[in-house]
Amino acid sequence: MGIEIERRFLVANEDWKDQVIRSESVSQAYLNSSVDEWATRVRIIDNNKGYITLKSSLNGLANYEFEYSIPRKDAIELIQLSKYKITKIRYQLKINKKNWVVDVFEESNSYLKIAEIELNSESEEIQVPSWCGKEITGIKSLSNASLAKAPISELSVKDRIKIKSL
Template sequence: MPLEIERKFLIKPNLLDLPKEGKKLIQGYIWSDPDKSLRIRIAGDQSFLTIKTGNNPLSRSEFEYEIPMKDAQDLLVLCDSKIEKTRFVIPQNNLFWEIDVFEGNNKGLIVAEIELSSENENFELPQWIDREVTNESKFLNVELIKHPFSKW
């Protein structure tokens, strides 16, 4: 079973220089329960259907499949609300930090994520990391749709 092991952090925006190029992401959820979700995502010129299961924010099962763009567009119409963000990738020591700059109802929120090969993998925190929020469910995208950052 494919496993996503991911840690999330808030950043210190004044210390982070984002790359010039980012990828626009639009995503919505067909369904979301505390322990499973079905996400539709358009990422640039690609589109995906993703099933996530499990309620451990650090480590969850993830099944992701590329789907036709038209299918993704039609499925996004069925979603009650969507998240829009721009993702920037910063390589560091053979790992990649994904920096999500949120828009719309989540404007002002910037989250850094790093995918790991194990829950205990060691990695270096860049100076622009503020604090870890992996175990704070309000920072999950599925929660940000229901309770956007602008309403906190």
Template sequence: MAIEIERKFLLNNQHWREQVSRSTRIAQGYLNAEPSRTVRVRVKGDSGFITIKGKNEGISRVEFEYEIPAADALELLKLCPNVLDKTRHLVNIDGHTFEIDEFHGLNNGLIVAEIELASENASYPQPDWLGPEVSGDVRYYNSALSEKPFSSW
């Protein structure tokens, strides 16, 4: 069983942009967005993925992700009520990777950074651009943003 341990943050400034190693456009939708389990479909660049996640236990939850044909992912996205559009920027610092999601469309203006950790109490870099932690705030879950976009807050 795969466990995802992830912290999520708002950003203090734009200094992270100088450290981006790669950026990829992502279309992402939810076939199921129940708090106890989510089923996500994603097209990331030229690849498709389906991901099943369990309920959050603190900052941890089970996660299973599988690559699927991009054509299948595009068809599955048509079954999703609201598809998120975002650009994911990767920033590597001291052996850790921050995934910075810059949202478009109805979530335009929202930028969050995520970092996956080996354990809940693992240390991680804290660059000056890393702002307040929002890991436990459900409004910032991608599944929640697909139902109640940032522009409606």
């Protein structure tokens, strides 16, 4: 069984940039619209590799996650058929011997930057970098699936300010 345990944070400043070891462009789409059920995600990395992922929340910190390679042309077609899409640049970082990612969202989620770290257990302790802001682990409205369905640009000014102040 695939279980992903991760913590997520809003990015507070640009100090993470000097720790980047690699980046990749990500286009992804969701084939269903309920964030309270299983999400079916299609993803293309660097316009090269296609994946389909089945994901469901186990609790606020852990998710069931099953990911499979699929032909690039199938991934392109599925993304084109979906109404719920996001694009982002994913930056890989190595901090205190841990793998972090910073997702810099584009298009309708363009000012949003989210840092993530995958853990080996729910009780694993980490050192949170100073450039991380508010922890958003478990906040469904800021999940990729929710952002694909209700992008930041479609929120009211009041709700955008609320997210920025988290």
